[in-house]
Amino acid sequence: MRFKIRRFDGERSYWQEFDVPVKRGMTVLEALYYIKENLDPTLSFRASCRMGVCGSCAVRINGKPRLACETQVSKLKEPVKIEPLKNFNVIRDLVTDFEGFFKKHEIVKPYLIRKSEGEIRQTPEQLKRYYIYTLCIKCGACMSACPVAKNCLGPMPVVSAYRFNEDSRDEGKEERLKILSDHIWHCHFVAECSEVCPKDLNPAEVIQKLRLEVLKFSMRW
Amino acid sequence: MSFHNVFAVLMKFDVVIVGAGLAGMRAAIAIAEKNSRVSIAIIAKTYPIRCHSVCAEGGTAAVLDENDSFDLHAWDTIKGSDFLADQDAVEFFVRECPKEILTLDAWGCPWSRTPDGRIAQRPFGGHSFNRTVFAMDRTGFHEVHTLYERMLMFPNIERFNEFFLTNLIVEDNTVKGVTAIDLKTGELVLFEAKAVILATGGAGRIYGFTTYSHTVTGDGMAVAYRCGVPLKDMEFFQFHPTGLVPSGILMTEACRGEGGYLLNKNGERFMKKYAPERMELAPRDVVARAMWREIIEGRGLEGDYGPYIALDLTHLGEEKIEERLPLIRETAMKFAGIDPVEEPIPVKPVAHYTMGGIHTNVNCETPIKGLFACGEVACISIHGANRLGSNSTAECLVFGRVAGERALEYVLKRDFKSVSRKEFEREESRIFDELLGRSGDESPYAIKRELNETMDKNLWIFREEKGMKEAVKKIRELKERYKNVEIVDKHRGFNTDLIQTLEIGYMLDLAEVVAICALLRKESRGAHYRLDYPKRDDENWLKHSLAYKTADGVKVDYLPVTITKWKPTERRY
Amino acid sequence: MPSLNTIAFYLHRITGVILAIYLCMHLGFLTTVKTGEYSSLIKVTLSRQFLPFDLMLFLIGIYHGVNGIRLIIHEFGFLYRHRKILLYLTFIITAVLWVVVAWEVVM
Ligand SMILES: Cc1cc2nc3c(=O)[nH]c(=O)nc-3n(C[C@H](O)[C@H](O)[C@H](O)COP(=O)(O)OP(=O)(O)OC[C@H]3O[C@@H](n4cnc5c(N)ncnc54)[C@H](O)[C@@H]3O)c2cc1C
Ligand code: FES
Numbered sequence: 019m020r021f022k023i024r025r026f027d028g029e030r031s032y033w034q035e036f037d038v039p040v041k042r043g044m045t046v047l048e049a050l051y052y053i054k055e056n057l058d059p060t061l062s063f064r065a066s067c068r069m070g071v072c073g074s075c076a077v078r079i080n081g082k083p084r085l086a087c088e089t090q091v092s093k094l095k096e097p098v099k100i101e102p103l104k105n106f107n108v109i110r111d112l113v114t115d116f117e118g119f120f121k122k123h124e125i126v127k128p129y130l131i132r133k134s135e136g137e138i139r140q141t142p143e144q145l146k147r148y149y150i151y152t153l154c155i156k157c158g159a160c161m162s163a164c165p166v167a168k169n170c171l172g173p174m175p176v177v178s179a180y181r182f183n184e185d186s187r188d189e190g191k192e193e194r195l196k197i198l199s200d201h202i203w204h205c206h207f208v209a210e211c212s213e214v215c216p217k218d219l220n221p222a223e224v225i226q227k228l229r230l231e232v233l234k235f236s237m238r239w
Numbered sequence: 240m241s242f243h244n245v246f247a248v249l250m251k252f253d254v255v256i257v258g259a260g261l262a263g264m265r266a267a268i269a270i271a272e273k274n275s276r277v278s279i280a281i282i283a284k285t286y287p288i289r290c291h292s293v294c295a296e297g298g299t300a301a302v303l304d305e306n307d308s309f310d311l312h313a314w315d316t317i318k319g320s321d322f323l324a325d326q327d328a329v330e331f332f333v334r335e336c337p338k339e340i341l342t343l344d345a346w347g348c349p350w351s352r353t354p355d356g357r358i359a360q361r362p363f364g365g366h367s368f369n370r371t372v373f374a375m376d377r378t379g380f381h382e383v384h385t386l387y388e389r390m391l392m393f394p395n396i397e398r399f400n401e402f403f404l405t406n407l408i409v410e411d412n413t414v415k416g417v418t419a420i421d422l423k424t425g426e427l428v429l430f431e432a433k434a435v436i437l438a439t440g441g442a443g444r445i446y447g448f449t450t451y452s453h454t455v456t457g458d459g460m461a462v463a464y465r466c467g468v469p470l471k472d473m474e475f476f477q478f479h480p481t482g483l484v485p486s487g488i489l490m491t492e493a494c495r496g497e498g499g500y501l502l503n504k505n506g507e508r509f510m511k512k513y514a515p516e517r518m519e520l521a522p523r524d525v526v527a528r529a530m531w532r533e534i535i536e537g538r539g540l541e542g543d544y545g546p547y548i549a550l551d552l553t554h555l556g557e558e559k560i561e562e563r564l565p566l567i568r569e570t571a572m573k574f575a576g577i578d579p580v581e582e583p584i585p586v587k588p589v590a591h592y593t594m595g596g597i598h599t600n601v602n603c604e605t606p607i608k609g610l611f612a613c614g615e616v617a618c619i620s621i622h623g624a625n626r627l628g629s630n631s632t633a634e635c636l637v638f639g640r641v642a643g644e645r646a647l648e649y650v651l652k653r654d655f656k657s658v659s660r661k662e663f664e665r666e667e668s669r670i671f672d673e674l675l676g677r678s679g680d681e682s683p684y685a686i687k688r689e690l691n692e693t694m695d696k697n698l699w700i701f702r703e704e705k706g707m708k709e710a711v712k713k714i715r716e717l718k719e720r721y722k723n724v725e726i727v728d729k730h731r732g733f734n735t736d737l738i739q740t741l742e743i744g745y746m747l748d749l750a751e752v753v754a755i756c757a758l759l760r761k762e763s764r765g766a767h768y769r770l771d772y773p774k775r776d777d778e779n780w781l782k783h784s785l786a787y788k789t790a791d792g793v794k795v796d797y798l799p800v801t802i803t804k805w806k807p808t809e810r811r812y
Numbered sequence: 813m814p815s816l817n818t819i820a821f822y823l824h825r826i827t828g829v830i831l832a833i834y835l836c837m838h839l840g841f842l843t844t845v846k847t848g849e850y851s852s853l854i855k856v857t858l859s860r861q862f863l864p865f866d867l868m869l870f871l872i873g874i875y876h877g878v879n880g881i882r883l884i885i886h887e888f889g890f891l892y893r894h895r896k897i898l899l900y901l902t903f904i905i906t907a908v909l910w911v912v913v914a915w916e917v918v919m
Contacts, residue, residue: 028732042543043485043575055684059736060728064289066452069488069570071380072289088573109423110733116286117400129388130347138344139356145349152349152381156288165821185347207886208821209895223892230889 020097021049023061026108034058040091046100047075047087050112063112070216073155076103076162077112083159085216103162105172119158122171126179126197131190144186151181151224153217160211160221170204173211173221180224183231195228195235202232252280252397253650255417255432257404257459259283260290261379261632262614263438264386265639270647271393277647280430282399282419284454284738287387291440291452292635295379296491296566298371299636300629301336303358307368309333314805316630319365319522320623321765321775322807323472323783323800328601329621330803332637339636340372348385349374362496365522365627365812376493376566379632402428403738404458406666407435407466407610408658414609415656418666422738425731427667431658433650434609436642437463438635441593441615444742445750447691449590450482450489459616461745463597464752468605469785469796471618473595473749474757477626477766478700480526482589485544486574490567490586492628494550495519497563501530502549502583503538514812521812524625524766527588531700534587542585549583556580588700592631594622594766595753598785603642609649613642620783623800624765675737679725683740686717686724690743690750693717698757703770707758714751721747752786755793760784777807816899820879827876834869863918870913875906 019040022033036057038049047065054061064074068087075086078101080094091098106114160173167173179198183191202225209222254270256263259281267281283290302312312333317324340358344350351359351373363371374381390396401422408416408429416431442457443449464470480501481490495501501519503509513529514521521529530548533539539546552560552567557580560568564579571577571584596618603611603619614635621634697710721744728736762776763769782797814822844850856862882902885891891898 027730045574054735055682055688059682059684059726060730062728062733062735066285066289066291066454067294068453068486069294070573071293071377072285072291072452074285074289090573110730113733115423120286120400124391129392130345132345135345138341140352141356142352142354144356145352149349149375152384153377155380165818182347185349187345187347206821206824207883208817210815210817213815213817220892222895223889226886226889226892229887 019049019091021053022097022099023053023111024099024101025061025111026102027060028110031108035097042092044091045087046079046089046091046094046098049091049098050086050100062110071155073157076157076159076216077101078103078162083162083214085157085159088216103158105161105164105168106158114158116158119156119161119174123156123175123178125171125201126175127190127194128175128178128182130182130185130188131193132187133189138187140186147186148181148184151177151184151219154178154181154219155217157216159214159216163210163214165208165210166204166206171201173225176202176225176228177219177221180228183228192235195232198228199232199236202229205229249429249431250280251278251431251655253277253432254279254434254436254646255430256281256436256438257283257417257419258290258438258440258614258616259285259287259398259400260292260438260440260614261382261386261635262616262639262642263436264383264390265636266436266438266613266643266646267396268386268389268393269640269643271396273644273647274651275393275395277395277650279396280399280432281390281396282402282404282417282430284401284403284422284458286400287390287398288383290383291455292383292632293380294450294452294489295382295632296376296489297363297493297496298361298373298378298629299336299340299382299632300363300366300370300627301340301372301633302333302370303337303340303360303372304368304370307370311368312336312366312370315366316621316627317623317805318810319625319627320621321625321810322777322781322805323475323623323764324621325601325619325801326803326805327801328619331601332621332634335637335640336633339633339640343382343385343636346385346389348381351375361493362520363628364492364495364517364520364526366629371496371629373493376491376564382632382636403741404439404462405670405741407462408662409466409607409610410656412607413656414607415658418663420670420738422733425734427663427670429658429663431655433653433655434611434646436603436646437597437610437612437616438614438639438642439616441596442746442749443590443593445690445694445746445753446476446590447695448482448487450479450487451590456742456746457593457616457749458742458745459612460596461748463605463610463612464748464786464788466607467788468607468610469598469787470749470752471595471598471783471785471798472620472624472756473752473786474760474784475594475624475766476590476698476753477523477592477594478527478588479523479591480530480588481550481586482591483571483575484542484547484585484587487589488570488574489589489591490550490571490584491564492523494552494564494567497559498555500551500554501526502551503533504540505538509533509538517812522625522627523591524768525812527700528768530588535701539587540585547585547587550586551583552579553581553583592626594618594620594624594626595756601641602645603638604645609653611642611646613638624767670737670741674740675726675729675734677725679723681720681724683721683724683726683743686721687743687746690714690717690746694750694753698754701768701770702757704758707754710754711751711758714747714754718747718751748788752793756784756786756795759795781807820899820902823875824879824883827872830872831876866917867914870917871906871910874909874913878902878906878909
C-alpha cells in the first residue's frame with residue numbers, strides 16, 4: 019500500500035512516498051514503524067502506548083486528525099496521506115510542538131481545588147456526571163481540527179475545566195468560571211472537535227454548556 | 240562532524256527526577272508539598288501523561304476494608320513473591336498503601352465507587368481479599384492524570400518534557416548530576432543536582448511479544464548499571480497470562496476477576512488441573528505457565544498467528560462488560576476485530592513486568608550517595624520472584640513518596656558539587672562524535688529484532704540451560720555488532736533514530752544481565768521457571784542476585800533475603 | 813474536502829464580511845441624499861441589470877441570518893445532539909427562503 023508522508027527536516031518541507039506491505043490488522047502506527055525500521059530511519063514521529071491511551075500519536079490521516087495507533091490501514095483510501103497536526107508548529111516530520119498546548123491546559127486550573135478535609139464520599143451518580151470528561155488523552159486532535167484554536171484557548175482546556183467543575187469533590191468552580199469568561203466566547207461552534215475526538219468527548223457541547231454557566235455566573239456580579 | 244562549539248547548556252536543581260511516570264511524579268509532589276524552596280526538575284523523554292503508567296488497567300491494591308488486614312496483604316504479597324521479597328519492605332509497603340489511595344482521592348482521582356459513595360474494591364489474582372481499588376479499567380491512566388494535574392499546582396517543580404537521559408555524573412561514589420539530550424533542539428544539557436531520583440520504569444521492550452509501550456526500554460537501569468550500581472534479581476520477568484494476539488496489548492486480569500474463563504481447544508476450563516482452588520485467579524506465573532503448557536502440549540486453539548488460548552467473557556453479558564470492562568471491549572474490537580460480548584478473545588502469555596531493577600533499600604537509596612530509585616526501575620524488593628497484580632502501581636505511589644521524602648532530607652544537608660567541563664565534553668563526544676558521527680554497516684533495528692527473537696525464544700516462560708547459553712552467546716555477538724551501527728539520521732532536532740539507537744544499546748546491556756542471572760540461578764522460583772531445575776531450592780537459592788558491571792563482563796553476587804515473620808512454605812493455590 | 817461544519821463556518825464569516833462591506837456602502841449611499849446625487853444613483857441600483865446583485869445579497873443575508881439563529885440556539889446550550897439536523901436545516905431553510913423571496917422580487 020502506498021503512503022504519502024509530509025516530511026520536514028527543519029528547513030525543507032516535502033512529500034515522500036513509501037510502499038508498505040500490509041498485513042491483516044495492521045495499524046497506521048505499525049506502518050510508520052515499518053517505514054522507520056526498514057525504509058527510512060530518518061522518519062520522525064511520536065508514539066508510546068500503541069493502545070490509544072497515551073495520546074502521543076495523533077497525526078492527520080487523509081486530512082483528518084486521528085490516532086495512528088487506532089487506525090486500521092485496511093479501512094483507508096489509497097494513497098494514505100499522513101501529515102502533522104494543524105495549528106501546531108512542526109518540529110520535524112510528524113512531530114509537532116506541544117509546549118503551547120500544555121500551557122493552555124494549565125490556564126484553566128485543571129486540578130481539584132479543595133479546602134475541606136476528612137473522608138470523601140462520592141456516589142456513582144455523582145461520578146457519572148463528570149467521568150467521561152476525565153477520559154481526554156490530550157492528543158491534540160481537537161486543536162488541529164478547530165479553525166480558530168490557534169488564536170484562542172481551543173477545545174481541550176475547556177473540557178478539562180468542565181471535568182473539574184462537575185466533580186462533587188471540587189470547590190473551585192467559581193475560579194474557573196472567572197478564568198473561562200475571558201476565553202470561552204471565541205468558539206464559533208464549528209463542532210469539528212466533536213467530529214474528530216478519538217474518545218468521543220463532544221468538546222463542542224461542553225463549550226456551549228459552559229458558556230451558559232459563565233453567563234449565569236457573570237450576571238450575578 | 241564535531242559539535243564542540245555548541246555551548247553547554249547548564250541547569251542547576253536541588254533534586255533532579257528522571258522519569259515522569261507514576262513514581263517520578265509522586266516523588267516530585269512529595270518534595271514540593273514538604274518544602275516550597277527546594278528546586279525540583281522532572282525530566283522525561285515523553286510528556287508526563289504519555290508515560291507508560293497510563294497503560295495500567297486493573298487497579299491498585301490497598302487494605303481499606305475493616306475485614307481485611309495488613310498482615311493478610313503482606314502474606315499474599317510474600318507468598319506471591321515465592322518468598323524472595325524482603326519482608327520488612329513488604330510490611331512497610333502494605334501499611335502505606337491505603338494512605339496513598341485516600342490522598343489520590345483528595346487530589347481528584349475518579350475511583351470507582353460503591354453505591355453509598357465509598358471507594359469500590361475488586362478481586363485480583365493472588366490476593367485473598369477484594370482489595371484492588373480501581374478507576375474503571377483505566378486505573379493507571381487516571382492516576383497519572385491526577386498526579387500530573389496536581390503537579391501543576393507547585394511552582395517549584397520545573398518540567399523538562401522530552402529530555403532523554405544519557406548518563407549520570409558520579410564522583411567519589413556521590414552523584415553530581417545527569418546529562419540529557421533535549422530532543423527538540425538535539426543539544427546535550429547538563430543538570431547539576433544534589434540528588435537524583437531515577438524513576439524511568441521497566442525494561443519490557445527487550446522482549447518482542449510484550450504489553451509494554453514502545454518507550455519502556457530500561458534506560459534508567461542501564462545507565463545506573465553502567466555507573467556501577469548493581470541490578471538486583473533481573474532474571475525475574477513476569478509473564479502476564481493474557482496478551483491479545485497478535486499485538487500483545489494487555490487484556491487485564493480484571494477480565495478474570497470479573498468472572499472470565501480460560502478455555503483450551505476442547506472448551507475445557509483447564510485451570511482446574513493446575514490451581515483447583517483459585518482457578519483463573521491464581522497468581523500470574525501459575526496461570527501463564529498453565530497456558531503455555533496447554534499450548535506446548537497441543538491443546539491451544541489454532542489461529543492465523545499461531546496457537547492461542549480463548550478468554551471467554553460471553554457469559555458475563557453485554558451490560559456487565561460495558562459497565563466494568565469497557566476498555567477491554569473497545570480494544571478487542573479495534574485491534575483484533577472481536578467483540579467479547581459475542582466470542583472469546585484470543586490470548587497468550589506475554590512479557591509484562593520487570594521484577595528486577597536497581598538495587599535499593601527500603602528508603603529507595605542506591606549504593607551511590609544521593610542517587611535514589613523508585614517505581615519499576617527499582618528493586619526494593621517487594622515483588623520478589625513474582626509480582627502480584629495491582630501491587631506495582633501501589634509501589635510506585637508508596638515508594639515514589641518515600642524516595643521524594645528521603646531525597647529532600649538528603650539535599651537539605653548538602654551543597655552542590657561542580658561538574659567539570661571535561662566530564663560534560665566527554666559525554667558529548669561519546670554521543671555526537673562516536674555514535675552519531677560514526678559510519679558503519681549495521682542497522683540498529685535489525686539488532687533489536689534479533690535481540691527480541693532471542694529473548695522470546697530462550698528466556699521465555701520455560702527456560703533451560705542450553706537455550707540460555709545460546710542467548711548469552713547471541714547477545715554478546717549483538718553487542719559486538721552494535722559497535723558498528725550507523726545512525727542514518729544526522730540531524731540534531733528530534734532525532735528519533737539516535738534516541739532509539741541509544742535505547743537499543745541500553746537494552747543489550749540489560750538483556751545480557753537477564754540472561755546471565757537466569758543461567759546462574761539453578762532453581763525454579765516465581766516467574767523464573769527452569770525445565771532442568773523445576774523445584775524451588777531454598778537451601779541454596781533463597782537469595783537475591785546482584786549483577787555488577789565490570790571490565791570483563793557481568794559479575795553476579797548474592798544477597799540474603801530479609802525474613803521477618805513468614806517462613807518459606809510451599810506455594811499452592 | 814472540508815466537512816459541512818467547516819463550510820458553514822467559513823460561509824458565515826465570508827457572508828458576514830460581505831454584509832459589513834455592504835452596510836458601509838449602503839450608509840455611504842444614503843449620505844448622497846444630502847448632496848443630491850441620490851436620485852441618479854438609485855436609478856442604477858433599481859435597474860433590471862442590477863437584479864442579480866440584489867438576489868446575491870438576499871442569499872447572503874438570509875444565510876447569515878438563518879445560520880446565526882442556529883448558532884445562537886447552540887450557544888445557549890440547546891439541541892447539541894441534533895446539531896447535524898440543524899446544520900442541514902440551515903442550508904435547506906436558506907435555500908427555500910431565498911427561492912421564495914427571489915420569486916416574489918423577480919415576478
Ligand atoms: C499493560 C500494563 C498494565 C498494567 N496494569 C497494572 C495494574 O493493573 N496494576 C498495577 O499495579 N500495575 C500494572 N502495571 C504495571 C505498572 O503500570 C508499572 O509498573 C508502572 O506504571 C511503572 O511506573 P513507573 O513510574 O515506574 O514508570 P513509567 O510509567 O514507565 O514511567 C517511566 C518514565 O520515565 C521516562 N523515561 C524513561 N527512560 C527515560 C530516559 N532515558 N530519559 C528520560 N526519561 C526517561 C519516561 O518518559 C516515563 O515518563 C501494568 C503494566 C502494563 C504494561
Ligand atoms: S501511541 Fe499512545 S495513543 Fe497512539
